[in-house]
Amino acid sequence: MESGGVTLSCRHGGVGDGLVVLLHGLAGSAGELAPTAQALVADHRVIAFDQRGHGDSTRRPSDVSREAYVADVLAVLDALGGADVAHVTLVGQSMGAHTALLTAAWHPDRVKRLVLLEGGVGGGADRDYPQRLGTWFASWPVPFPDAETAVTFLGGTAIAAAWARDLEKRPDGLWPRFDADIMAKAIGAVAARARWLEWARITARTTLVRGSRGTVPDNEVDRMLAMRPDVDHVVIPDAGHDAHLDEPAAWLATLTELLR
Template sequence: MSRPIVLLHGWGLSSSVWAPLQAALDPSLEVRTIDLPGHGKATSAGDSLESWSDAVLAQLPRNSMLVGWSLGAQLALHLACLHPDRVSRLVLIGATPCFVQTDTWQAAMPADTLADFRRSFDIDPAATQRRFIALQGLGDARRRDVVNALGSAATPPDDAHKTALAEGLGLLANIDLRKVVPEIRQPVRLLHGAGDTLMPTAAAEWLADTLPDGRLSVFTDAGHAPFLSRPQDCAGLIEGFARD
């Protein structure tokens, strides 16, 4: 039995980033994409994880399989914990429960680095977004193609989107889902690039070990966006999981 597949993108992008993966998926599957609040064509939803999750929840069919990448993966985890009646299983790509380092969590970006991104975004949002996109291509054998694809799918940090994008960076700085991860009962498949310099593989390994039903696949030649550099391989894993 297949399930509706809902794709949730990461910070600063739009749902168009999923185009290569969608092209690789079996067209008989029901696949939907959602723009995160204030991204793409979506309206803003405030500056809290709860308000962003509510905005996504309003668009979810029942029994959805959420495919979340980066910030989208954190939203997917949050929704799976709070609304198990709407979320049947998860695929998490480039995922982490906590994006920044703390005294008890080192598998993440240094807090000062993200703080610098937030300050830079206030001064020169376009340049900051380009830097963030460039980081996502590091460690990938198809780095140039990945960066080009991300750039083409970026939400412009113009007057209509700048506030929401800044709020999204605030979410990345503050979300910590480590306490709720053991409560997530849905089956979870984790896909991660071994060369991901934005989010260490150790974060995905922690999720696989801590989730009650989590399995991890690591792509040796990929970075933070393996669904762009390895769309066929990611599609095959997602299709099998959706029909399981």
């Protein structure tokens, strides 16, 4: 489907009341959320899409602003949401959680429920982070000859395995389905400023889900909970920033219970 001059690759299916939209994190794709979708489709309609700059969606969009990512969510809802567009749950991880947060803040009439996995308000003191992250992505010795080599280079973690599964097979080897400079620009928009005003105005029922070894700072989470005492807070043991990959069974049990 099309949104703001870009093509978005979408997956959707399922039955039941309400609609769940899954939003992956930076450098990911809808593929890494396939197990989450599969766990939900028996009871919910589910949409997962490759966000702009990722996966099979437009690889080099001219606009990677936060507004553009939110507009894509709305375009997907309008195109695929059907009768359920008034009963939407947004589930996002990391940068996808930030997109979900802003969508709920700017369009409260479109979002009923919000589940943020390892997601915060953005901003932060480390202004060099986006450039350093982009430099790291650019340092990958691509093409990788095989998935095992990719996993080893990327650190042997759960996210490394997910990235390896998502690589594009070309005649000369395996390539990432994103460009490093686009990733740096996209996360730079998240890091540009903290969205405390947006966080405060959200009316959708909200749950923060964190890994016990996650990367969202404790003081940020404490402030988020103090500003909105109605927000639920769940910690997944033995999980890091990619809790849905580190502890998939615990993540799925948590999410299905939240949506019950």
